[in-house]
Amino acid sequence: MFRLPELPYPKTGLAPFLNEEQMSFHFDKHHKAYIDNLNKFIDTDASLKGKSLEEIVVSSSGGIFNNAAQIWNHTFYWFGLCPQGKGGKPSDSLMAAITKDFGGLDQLKEKFIDGGMKTFGSGWIWLCADAAGKLSLVSTSNAAVPFTGGGPRPLLTADVWEHAYYVDYRNARQKYLETFWGHINWKFVSDNFESNQVLSLTKSMTA
Numbered sequence: 001m002f003r004l005p006e007l008p009y010p011k012t013g014l015a016p017f018l019n020e021e022q023m024s025f026h027f028d029k030h031h032k033a034y035i036d037n038l039n040k041f042i043d044t045d046a047s048l049k050g051k052s053l054e055e056i057v058v059s060s061s062g063g064i065f066n067n068a069a070q071i072w073n074h075t076f077y078w079f080g081l082c083p084q085g086k087g088g089k090p091s092d093s094l095m096a097a098i099t100k101d102f103g104g105l106d107q108l109k110e111k112f113i114d115g116g117m118k119t120f121g122s123g124w125i126w127l128c129a130d131a132a133g134k135l136s137l138v139s140t141s142n143a144a145v146p147f148t149g150g151g152p153r154p155l156l157t158a159d160v161w162e163h164a165y166y167v168d169y170r171n172a173r174q175k176y177l178e179t180f181w182g183h184i185n186w187k188f189v190s191d192n193f194e195s196n197q198v199l200s201l202t203k204s205m206t207a
C-alpha cells in the first residue's frame, strides 16, 4: 500500500510560485486520488502486492499504469522543487553536460519551457539523461513516463496538466513554467544525473 510522500518543504514553502490553494488541490486531492486508486487495485489484484512502484509502472497498463505512473510523476515533480533562493546550482558534471548538450543553462531553460509549451493537452516535460550521460528533453502525454521501454532516466520534470497551474496561473502556462525554473532543486537534479539509474521513489511512499 502506498501513501503520500512527505514534502521536503512546508506546503506553503513554494509560495508565491504555488500558493496554498494550488498545493492543496494538487497534492492533497489530485496526487492523493491516484494513490487511493492504486491502493484499490492492489487490494483486489494479488499480482501487484509487494511490488515496488517502479515495478508496477514498467509492467502494467490501463488504469493501473495510469495511477501508478501519476503517483511516480507527481512525487518526482515535488522532490524536484524547493523554495525560491534555496535551489543551489547544478553540480560541475551536470553543468558540463548542460553546456555540451544545450549550450548552457539559459539555453536549457528556454528549450525546457518551449517543450512544456508544446506539450499538447495534459502531460509532462522532462529533462532526462541516457546511460552515457547525454541529456535530452522528453515530452510525455497524460501519465506516460520516460523510462518505460528502456527510455532515459528522468532528472527533473514539470507537470503541465492544467490542474498543476490553473488555480494560480489560469491559462498562463508560460508564466507558470518560467516561475517553475526559479524553484528547481538542483541538488536533486544533480543527484539524479550522477546516480546513473532511475530514482526509486517507493520507499518515500510506503510505511
Ligand code: MN
Binding pocket: 026, 030, 074, 159, 161, 163, 164
Ligand atoms: Mn498533476
